[in-house]
Amino acid sequence: MNYELSDPHWKYLVVGKLNCKFELLAVKLLMNRIRVKISLGDDEETVNDCINEVHNFFKKNEKYAEKDLLKIFEQEIK
Amino acid sequence: MKMKYVFHIDEVIRMINNGAILALAGSESLLSKLPKGKWVGGTTPYFMGDDGGVHTNELIFVNDLSDHTVDFLIKSYSDHTISAIADDEFTNGYTLLIIPAFSTLHTSFAENAPQYKDIFNNPLFGWISGIDQKEISVVTPKVFNGMTGEVSDSMAVALHVKLEDGKTAHLDILNPFVKGSGDRISFPKTGFKVKDAIINGESKNFADYLIENSIDIKLPLVADYYGAMINIGFQNIDYENKEVNVYAPVFKNIEYAMAAPVTNYIAVFEASLKEKNIHPVFSCNCLLNYIYAELEGKKTGNIKGPITFGEIAYQLLNRTLVYLTIE
Numbered sequence: 001m002n003y004e005l006s007d008p009h010w011k012y013l014v015v016g017k018l019n020c021k022f023e024l025l026a027v028k029l030l031m032n033r034i035r036v037k038i039s040l041g042d043d044e045e046t047v048n049d050c051i052n053e054v055h056n057f058f059k060k061n062e063k064y065a066e067k068d069l070l071k072i073f074e075q076e077i078k
Numbered sequence: 079m080k081m082k083y084v085f086h087i088d089e090v091i092r093m094i095n096n097g098a099i100l101a102l103a104g105s106e107s108l109l110s111k112l113p114k115g116k117w118v119g120g121t122t123p124y125f126m127g128d129d130g131g132v133h134t135n136e137l138i139f140v141n142d143l144s145d146h147t148v149d150f151l152i153k154s155y156s157d158h159t160i161s162a163i164a165d166d167e168f169t170n171g172y173t174l175l176i177i178p179a180f181s182t183l184h185t186s187f188a189e190n191a192p193q194y195k196d197i198f199n200n201p202l203f204g205w206i207s208g209i210d211q212k213e214i215s216v217v218t219p220k221v222f223n224g225m226t227g228e229v230s231d232s233m234a235v236a237l238h239v240k241l242e243d244g245k246t247a248h249l250d251i252l253n254p255f256v257k258g259s260g261d262r263i264s265f266p267k268t269g270f271k272v273k274d275a276i277i278n279g280e281s282k283n284f285a286d287y288l289i290e291n292s293i294d295i296k297l298p299l300v301a302d303y304y305g306a307m308i309n310i311g312f313q314n315i316d317y318e319n320k321e322v323n324v325y326a327p328v329f330k331n332i333e334y335a336m337a338a339p340v341t342n343y344i345a346v347f348e349a350s351l352k353e354k355n356i357h358p359v360f361s362c363n364c365l366l367n368y369i370y371a372e373l374e375g376k377k378t379g380n381i382k383g384p385i386t387f388g389e390i391a392y393q394l395l396n397r398t399l400v401y402l403t404i405e
Contacts, residue, residue: 021305022304022305025249025250025251025306025391025392026198026199026201026249026392027198027304028303028304028305028306029192029198029303029304029306029392029393030198031303031304032192032303032304032306032332033192033193035304036329036331036332039331040331057198057199060199061199063246064246
């Protein structure tokens, strides 16, 4: 996958700083799971776990989730 | 060509003996008479059949999943093994899961599936098997592992399918309900039995809240999961214990609202179907939708499938149509 784990988009996504309207049910449910995790504690370890989880999902489903992946990475990081 | 989905038992026996890979729904008495083979099944006498909604103990609903399937695994899961179900999935494929209603596994899956490892990596869908409403508390819902002949009211059964290269399974839901504009409701505990709620930030007994505000519990609670509307259907209000029983667990840390009223379920449904233009290889819908929308004898577009005690799309759902397409 072109989108490295270190890319800041992943962190922005898991801490809720990117506003994406996802298409896949799996992505919507996954992101809800992440939102709940982060709402319970946004310490560095939790955030990194969440980044790994989301990155792994998109790595395994790069083609299937291509549209949602693009929605994340077309957003500008400020 | 118009596909047929509802069959007499003799026809189903022929399909099994011909080696078809099948997902079946029907009464326990019928499914018990089937030979071993490449099939999984669950009990329900309600389907959206070839001629619309039907309630019957004489026919079996059949999804023939042989097309595009290059490998498969049928496996039963207990309360202790279900959390690792994703480990058995094929890389390019899907998993159809059937769980018996009212089992410990039903509760456990409902409360914990969103946290299972790798649960979102492959389409995982299915349904909660049921029984005739008149037989609740008399007989238990069952699932059938056609490979082993095992019948269970406590284990789940899954059909894992590997698809041929170039084919992809796509799982989605169709939910006629959206969050209404009323009170924002959350819950301090996850569970099927709800005592306490937080209504617009204030703690309140949930049963009292529903009664005092004359809330129509034929409508579900709805939460917005990043654009996916997830329902919680009401079973009843236990006035004596001041407790509310629901068909899927409410989750701590999720914000709900009562659904906006749906005046014409079939019209809303057909509009969504037309917009999406879907041709599912599998679908199922909820018994409460069947009852409240009076679907017996009526069609919901080209959607056919078991009518269930709960739907599964990665996690337990209520009042929702779940469908799988192969693209």
